[in-house]
Amino acid sequence: MTFTAAKLVGLVSDPGNLILLLFLAGAALWFTRWRRMAVRLAAAGVAAYIALTVLPVGDWLLLPLEERFPRPAMLPERIEGIVVLGGMIDPEVSSARGQPQVNEGGDRILAMVELARRFPQARLVFTGGAGTLFDRQHREADYAQILLPRLGVPAERVLFERNSRDTYENAAMSAEIVRPQRDAVWLLVTSARHMPRAMGVFRKQDWRVVAWPVDYATSGRMPWRPWPRAEAAGLRHLGWALHEWLGLAAYRILGRTDALFPGP
DSSP states (O other), rough: HHHHHHHHHHHOOOHHHHHHHHHHHHHHHHTSSSSHHHHHHHHHHHHHHHHHOOOOOHHHHHHHHHHHHHOSSSOOSOEEEEEOOSSSHHHHHHHTSSSBOOTTTTHHHHHHHHHHHHHSSSEEEEOOOSSSSSOOOOOOOHHHHHHHHHOOOGGGEEEEEOOOSHHHHHHHHHHHOOOOOOOEEEEEEGGGGHHHHHHHHHHHHOOOOEEEEEOOOOSSSOOOOOOOHHHHHHHHHHHHHHHHHHHHHHHHHTTTSSSSSSOO
């Protein structure tokens, strides 16, 4: 039920969907005696749309997330394993096209290949199942199992966890399979904006992980000046940021993390 609720909240809180709802509500009220309210709703939608094409609101909200866990300059001499969170392969499109299709989170799989070569003795875990509401058949790990050997990582070296649907289940189900030792050091690979929530969840599982963030969307500097930009980029960045901030709040309330904003 929590998974379903999270997906529904994600749909409603998406900035593009919210702007569309403003326009639809305005259009519906136009044909009633609430025409003044209809104009206000439509004006609010236009203002929000313009603001997101000019102001880097999404970057303002993303930057604290991405800077929370810097990549370590030095690593311990021994790395027990590397766990990579899914989110870089689209199972539905991959199924339709008959081959793995990587999305904007592709840096995760590239990091896995790089780290697997750098630490040839390390255990490798890929965790990711069906993360959508309606498609439970196609699992991301199944396509990772096809893709990784093409990139030089033998499938038999990787433990593929294919039943998890979200970050909490990524950590819980992987921990149940791996049973990591307390003194063992693992690298955790996921997008930089997602790292605070992921680190909080893995710590809650008593899994000692070192953050290895990838897939940055910001330059590392706070953008203050407005500039014209493609509206799709502004909406996408804001959507990512809202997803993570809401996720952090929800996970803290549900007791899945010990801190609202986990840090180093």
